[in-house]
Amino acid sequence: MSGHSTYEPKTGFERWLDARLPIVRLGYDSFVDYPTPRNLNYWWTFGGILSLCLASQLITGIILVMHYTPSADHAFASVEHIMRDVNYGWLIRYMHANGASMFFIAVYIHMLRGLYYGSYKAPREVLWLLGCVIYLLMMATAFMGYVLPWGQMSFHGAVVITNLFGALPLVGESITTWLWGGFAVDNPTLNRFFSLHYLLPFMIAGVVILHIWALHVVGQNNPTGVEPKSKSDTLPFTPYATVKDGFAMSVFMILFAFFVFFMPNALGHADNYIPANPLVTPSHIVPEWYFLPFYAILRAVPDKLMGVLAMFGAIACLFALPWLDTSKVRSMRYRPTAKIHFFIFLVACCVLGVCGAKLPDDPVIPGLTTFQLMASDLNSYVWLSRAASLYYFAFFLVILPVLGLTEKTLPVPDSIASPALSHPAAAPAEATAAPEMKG
Amino acid sequence: MRRQAFLQAGPSLAARRHRRVTWVADTAVGAKTDPAHGEDPSRRDFIYIATMAAAAGGAAAIAWPFIDQMNPSADTRALASIEFDITKVGEGQQVVVKWRGKPLFVRNRTKAEIAKAVADDSASMKDPEKDADRVKPGKSQWLIVGGNCTHLGCVPTFGGGEYGGWFCPCHGSVYDTSGRIRKGPAPTNLVVPEYAFVSDTKVKIG
Amino acid sequence: MLRKLSVLAAVAGLLTAGLAGQALASGHPLPAKNLAWSFEGPFGKFDQAQMQRGYKVYREVCSACHAMSLVSFRNLGDKGAPFYNEKYPNSNDNPWVKAIAKDYEVADIDNETGDVIKRPATAADRFPSPFANEAAARASNGGALPPDMSLLAKARTAGPDYIYSILTGYATPPAGLRVEPPSHYNQYMAGDLTSYWSGDHKHVPPGGFIAMAPPLKAGQVTFDDGTPSTVEQQAKDVSAFLMWAAEPKLEERKQTGFAVLIYLLLFAGLLYASYRKVWKNESH
Numbered sequence: 013m014s015g016h017s018t019y020e021p022k023t024g025f026e027r028w029l030d031a032r033l034p035i036v037r038l039g040y041d042s043f044v045d046y047p048t049p050r051n052l053n054y055w056w057t058f059g060g061i062l063s064l065c066l067a068s069q070l071i072t073g074i075i076l077v078m079h080y081t082p083s084a085d086h087a088f089a090s091v092e093h094i095m096r097d098v099n100y101g102w103l104i105r106y107m108h109a110n111g112a113s114m115f116f117i118a119v120y121i122h123m124l125r126g127l128y129y130g131s132y133k134a135p136r137e138v139l140w141l142l143g144c145v146i147y148l149l150m151m152a153t154a155f156m157g158y159v160l161p162w163g164q165m166s167f168h169g170a171v172v173i174t175n176l177f178g179a180l181p182l183v184g185e186s187i188t189t190w191l192w193g194g195f196a197v198d199n200p201t202l203n204r205f206f207s208l209h210y211l212l213p214f215m216i217a218g219v220v221i222l223h224i225w226a227l228h229v230v231g232q233n234n235p236t237g238v239e240p241k242s243k244s245d246t247l248p249f250t251p252y253a254t255v256k257d258g259f260a261m262s263v264f265m266i267l268f269a270f271f272v273f274f275m276p277n278a279l280g281h282a283d284n285y286i287p288a289n290p291l292v293t294p295s296h297i298v299p300e301w302y303f304l305p306f307y308a309i310l311r312a313v314p315d316k317l318m319g320v321l322a323m324f325g326a327i328a329c330l331f332a333l334p335w336l337d338t339s340k341v342r343s344m345r346y347r348p349t350a351k352i353h354f355f356i357f358l359v360a361c362c363v364l365g366v367c368g369a370k371l372p373d374d375p376v377i378p379g380l381t382t383f384q385l386m387a388s389d390l391n392s393y394v395w396l397s398r399a400a401s402l403y404y405f406a407f408f409l410v411i412l413p414v415l416g417l418t419e420k421t422l423p424v425p426d427s428i429a430s431p432a433l434s435h436p437a438a439a440p441a442e443a444t445a446a447p448e449m450k451g
Numbered sequence: 452m453r454r455q456a457f458l459q460a461g462p463s464l465a466a467r468r469h470r471r472v473t474w475v476a477d478t479a480v481g482a483k484t485d486p487a488h489g490e491d492p493s494r495r496d497f498i499y500i501a502t503m504a505a506a507a508g509g510a511a512a513i514a515w516p517f518i519d520q521m522n523p524s525a526d527t528r529a530l531a532s533i534e535f536d537i538t539k540v541g542e543g544q545q546v547v548v549k550w551r552g553k554p555l556f557v558r559n560r561t562k563a564e565i566a567k568a569v570a571d572d573s574a575s576m577k578d579p580e581k582d583a584d585r586v587k588p589g590k591s592q593w594l595i596v597g598g599n600c601t602h603l604g605c606v607p608t609f610g611g612g613e614y615g616g617w618f619c620p621c622h623g624s625v626y627d628t629s630g631r632i633r634k635g636p637a638p639t640n641l642v643v644p645e646y647a648f649v650s651d652t653k654v655k656i657g
Numbered sequence: 658m659l660r661k662l663s664v665l666a667a668v669a670g671l672l673t674a675g676l677a678g679q680a681l682a683s684g685h686p687l688p689a690k691n692l693a694w695s696f697e698g699p700f701g702k703f704d705q706a707q708m709q710r711g712y713k714v715y716r717e718v719c720s721a722c723h724a725m726s727l728v729s730f731r732n733l734g735d736k737g738a739p740f741y742n743e744k745y746p747n748s749n750d751n752p753w754v755k756a757i758a759k760d761y762e763v764a765d766i767d768n769e770t771g772d773v774i775k776r777p778a779t780a781a782d783r784f785p786s787p788f789a790n791e792a793a794a795r796a797s798n799g800g801a802l803p804p805d806m807s808l809l810a811k812a813r814t815a816g817p818d819y820i821y822s823i824l825t826g827y828a829t830p831p832a833g834l835r836v837e838p839p840s841h842y843n844q845y846m847a848g849d850l851t852s853y854w855s856g857d858h859k860h861v862p863p864g865g866f867i868a869m870a871p872p873l874k875a876g877q878v879t880f881d882d883g884t885p886s887t888v889e890q891q892a893k894d895v896s897a898f899l900m901w902a903a904e905p906k907l908e909e910r911k912q913t914g915f916a917v918l919i920y921l922l923l924f925a926g927l928l929y930a931s932y933r934k935v936w937k938n939e940s941h
Binding site: 499509512 | 729731735749779780781920923924927928930931934
């Protein structure tokens with residue numbers, strides 16, 4: 013909530029600086045005195061966790077570049093040089109590789125939080141759009157980063173994704189050749205991916221600053237979806253939110269450390285420890301886990317161009333969300349039907365993720381053969397992908413728009429701190445009703 | 452629903468569960484209760500101090516790998532010392548070896564060269580040093596010196612200049628048969644690296 | 658909330674069960690044998706004696722065709738490695754390492770003539786490849802390329818279990834299976850033998866064809882510590898050695914991880930206590 017700044021420069025130096033570049037004031041207003049809703053639950057700590065992930069990836073990435081050779085002849089060996097010879101190189105490499113996965117775990121939770129509590133609704137549309145832009149940049153960065161070790165998956169994953177652009181009519185092939193810098197994925201492709209992979213995270217950092225700025229203009233959403241009405245609804249960011257975010261970050265770091273030190277290759281693919289060979293295709297090309305749902309949507313559509321459009325359409329739905337959802341009630345805590353659909357949506361996304369890793373014609377229930385529909389058995393992962401994709405698009409394009417108009421919502425509390433009607437399950441007479449108990 | 456059952460279980464259960472939330476009307480209005488009220492200040496701060504100390508310790512621990520990674524890596528350190536077979540160097544001959552990325556002169560001095568170097572031990576020079584201090588005892592014919600002029604790093608050639616040793620073509624520094632600077636702008640003698648004879652035929656440098 | 662999570666968990670469980678069911682469908686290799694390795698688990702360590710035996714198997718059997726070009730001789734003397742000795746913290750000084758290196762010849766350029774020569778390797782050198790290049794390797798092996806062993810244990814999903822399974826998985830081809838020399842039938846090799854099988858199509862034999870002939874024979878490598886040199890023992894030891902070759906920092910990683918997790922658990926505890934203290938009198 014942008015309001016009057018309460019920063020008072022104490023020392024002479026502070027006053028001198030404040031008159032020339034009020035950066036301490038900005039920091040104070042944004043992160044110390046900033047009024048934060050008092051009822052935020054742990055799902056709100058993922059913004060801070062994401063900043064930690066970005067910082068970690070930037071630092072480990074810059075260090076890796078000191079030792080990496082971005083040439084098709086030496087890239088693979090240079091990564092092994094980092095793993096074997098560079099002091100703590102193994103630690104930095106594993107932190108960077110697993111940090112990417114942690115980044116996506118956090119961003120998906122962050123986005124799902126926004127979806128559930130209606131954080132994309134007015135007046136937070138621009139905040140949501142900036143978030144979608146960050147997500148797109150993250151996906152581009154992660155894709156190019158995965159190519160850099162120049163393993164089998166790096167190479168053939170790059171081949172598959174760059175070939176997608178060939179689906180575009182008229183200009184497709186020229187675009188693909190332009191992306192490659194040659195007639196196939198090769199050294200020129202690796203070099204430009206390296207350059208862009210270094211650049212994009214700094215663009216992400218810039219958009220993150222805009223994202224936080226947009227957030228501070230409208231203020232945080234909160235689990236009730238009701239805007240803070242008085243000072244009693246909020247608390248200063250420091251120390252209340254700082255210490256809660258700090259605790260959440262430390263728990264997140266435990267998960268991160270667990271992957272880095274005890275299961276560093278669990279989220280990767282063994283084939284990427286084989287040097288890239290253009291003449292040998294891996295038996296099973298799989299993108300990294302965070303791309304699997306989109307990969308499943310891509311393969312669910314039989315036509316190449318339509319599949320590409322469906323995959324990009326799935327991301328476009330996110331951009332359009334603030335205008336697709338018609339509900340006047342913000343938080344799904346008070347929208348019981350929408351809540352059910354949210355969880356089905358979540359399951360659909362997980363199902364799409366599993367399907368993305370499978371061969372399309374493999375049976376879902378082993379041993380069972382049913383009938384053929386559109387050249388594939390009904391008991392196959394491609395049909396499961398189609399069902400889940402259908403729900404994915406229906407959720408955004410049909411369910412949310414319709415539900416907003418037809419749904420019977422629960423009564424929304426008057427304010428964050430009001431005791432009455434603060435929770436749908438509480439009888440109004442109960443004075444000890446607890447609004448912080450999450451639904 | 453679980454929650455309803457619990458709320459109906461009675462205020463004592465709710466009160467126990469929400470001990471941290473003093474849920475009475477005046478607190479709800481947002482009056483911040485004095486955190487020091489009824490608490491021992493030193494106990495209040497201890498947790499925060501311990502947390503911040505732990506954070507500082509953790510930050511230092513994570514910073515070290517990020518700093519150490521810029522130190523020479525294991526493959527560079529492996530070439531930090533080399534073993535050299537000196538039987539290949541005949542009397543009066545010199546071999547230039549690449550060591551740690553820079554040239555190194557390994558010279559098998561003739562008796563005349565040694566005598567000249569020892570004779571000049573007490574002569575006036577910029578960086579006085581006895582010849583015996585620049586070689587290993589009993590192996591005075593072996594002179595191992597860095598091949599970079601101590602002025603600005605050019606590689607001197609042997610056999611130029613009036614002292615029978617090395618001459619640097621860049622700015623005219625002249626070294627004697629012990630590699631000591633005798634004339635010219637170089638400030639110190641040619642550097643003698645750390646080395647040891649691991650056998651009569653092998654020397655380990657570095 | 659809990660009900661939703663349990664529904665999710667049930668769905669995930671069903672899907673994983675579906676996943677596991679795939680493995681034995683016809684035309685797929687047998688799942689790799691599951692062995693217990695000394696380096697498994699959060700406190701895993703390499704067994705030095707086992708790795709020395711494994712190195713011997715590599716040296717005497719595998720190195721004839723398989724390169725290990727990302728591993729340097731000095732790595733054999735590092736902490737956690739087969740020939741580590743506390744007296745020589747700098748592995749370049751380790752006499753066993755130097756002796757092993759001297760037995761190999763590496764290409765170099767003669768300083769005086771400029772000719773390409775072969776000289777005895779030093780600790781700083783990498784393991785030389787048995788072949789000059791890929792084409793030479795294929796020519797000597799009937800068109801197949803023996804994979805480099807530096808990362809083999811990480812380049813296969815089941816890692817050392819897979820390597821062990823392949824080495825001990827050669828079987829007499831069942832009647833009805835058309836094997837074309839120089840290929841060999843191996844039950845753990847990836848492949849679909851449907852088109853080579855003339856028997857019941859519902860029971861295609863598992864596995865595939867591998868170009869490598871069974872490399873291990875009982876008693877072929879004599880172990881200096883007296884361990885009986887069975888095929889299984891040789892296979893196990895060389896698989897453990899190859900795990901070290903692929904991940905020499907494994908021990909250091911796990912030990913650091915243990916310390917880091919202890920610290921993080923304590924730190925999270927302190928932060929939680931701070932959080933409770935800060936929020937003590939505030940409603941949430």
